[in-house]
Amino acid sequence: MLTGKKILLGITGGIAAFKAASLCSKLVQQGAEVRVIMTKSATKFVTELTLQALSKNPVYTDIFDEKNPAAIAHIDLADWADLVLVAPATANIIGKMTAGIADDMLSTTLLATQSPIMLSPAMNVHMYVHPAVTRNLAELVSRGVMMIEPGEGLLACGYTGKGRMEEPETIVSVVTAYFNRLEKVSHKPLAGKKVVVTAGGTIERIDPVRFITNDSSGKMGFAVARAAQQLGADVVIIAGNTQASPPPGIAITHVESAIDMFEAVSALWEDTDILVKAAAVADYRPKERAAQKMKKSGDTMTLELVKNIDILETLGHKKSSQFLIGFAAETDNLEKYAMDKLRRKNCDLLIGNDVTAMGAGFGSDTNVVHIYDTNGLALSLPVLSKEEVGLRILECAVDRIAGSSE
Template structure:
């Protein structure tokens, strides 16, 4: 069954550039079974049109507290009673301030006062506005009032600044909403407090020249899902991540890298202090031996690149004198079990999770996956499921084997 089946969600959109993400957010909430009704502020309509949101939600969009037709039936009260959950995304600094003060000067803020449904906000603003003392005071007050705060994320912003303040991407926002409606998961019953987990995720990029590089299709979704599941269970989590477009899970620390050599260096440094090391990244096996300092111009019909082997990150971690519990990944297109078991033994791993990336609908860039997990004594099948659910199952399995070994 879809996680949000039958759930009624009001999506409040305020006037920030991140509003461009909301049509996809509506679509993904609906994919999970939700019925979504959109409420927009006047400023939000400068960034995205009500017609767009009406088309993707299949519901009329509400944008005025003084709509005479809607208010014949007390529309704002009807919406407030209808909602099972209110998500405000993006939530600008202005909207956060008005909600904190209890204002009701437009439809969205009025709904926040008139509803008994839980409310969550996804902050979106310039990094300096996010760090402003008054914004942090407002956020603290909302948290005390049991209003959930999803994000913000960190990264490049529309204004050119870099830092905290970006609205979380669609995937983590949907995940947060789904978690709210899910019964306590297996990871919530785990207690990984005091454990330090290091997880590699995403692809690596091996430069050819200043413009081009060799890479692969890894999205980082599986590694980030594992990181989130371990963090929710109480672990201290560090993610060594290649270039990805998804937000960092709340409570996790990200170490951004580009190449396999950079990831190798960070992995060996952090693994020395880790209890569990999960090598989920899709690391390039080879790199260009001589990277051009200038862009290579197109000339001959053929060109040859001399490649040299990259170090084997997970094998080197497993070879440390005081190695952590080491889990590898094997993304294969054929003979999955054969290659996985060979890697498990040859690289001295404690566990390996294998998947067939040639199968449609799972693996790279997909939201779903299926794994076969091997240890020296056991084989466990984790059937096709969302990467979030699969990550919870895998963290549970790793924890069991880690405790047994310890």
């Protein structure tokens, strides 16, 4: 399954380094070409000779030990890899990556590579939840670094909790799934499809200088639009109020209010194959919009609101062949509210996220989502960049569209 893939395996100095030997072996068995970089601390747990025998390649530990005078090793390895996998990834290497420190063979190579990077963290539970580590992990994810979340259980230190490096079999399956996704993207499964994505928050005017809105930045919608473009679709963005730059090369229509957004979506509805309603649309608008700036008077002011049109529900009950994806940002009872929304609004997929969760919420470069279909929870994703989340959402849509046409 990994035949011909070039994987650079970084091993750092945690007790979980013993699992890296099995991981290396399993990657090679799957057909990957594996080269290994070990930190000096890693060599205290497992020997270079072990990894050399398993990978059938020289093992690199010292940045000043140049094995080939015709090439600078850390640059050569950085350019060579299809994927850089660090397992285990200690808090130390995570901190170095975040800060851009390059003081050994592995950290220097990580700084030099343009290849995708995947980390499998492993550390004591208290270290894993330390604010410095969670901040560093969130920063790396926002840069596009992929994470394999550690498992929970008895740790070598005697504590029980989250921080145990995932098992080699699981890591191999994650790596395989990553390359399968790349293969799927290369085949452009949405070629010939029209995908409409709404993004940002709507603005409901009170008067010419005041309005009601929300914290939506547009980042999630823009990420979905980029993913649709990568998968070959003809993409249109309908954007409300945003705090992010729209992706280049994609047609965009700017709107202000919920009514404006409904009209813009409706104009494209008949020719739409997939509609992704990532925008945060205001539920209510002021009943009266003042033509002039309202002047202050008295200690209180009463503002009467009326209900806006529910774009998702309206189109959900009008759809024929369209595939409809909705979003639900919640603070509690996520599954209950998400499934209720999916059914009431006749969605094909509903993307639920708890905006109070670490790494999720408006304005963040990362998200934590749960994808629901009519059967319930279809896919639960850890903290990922919004770019990666967008791709995963559309992969789910592609699989279901393909299944319904068979």
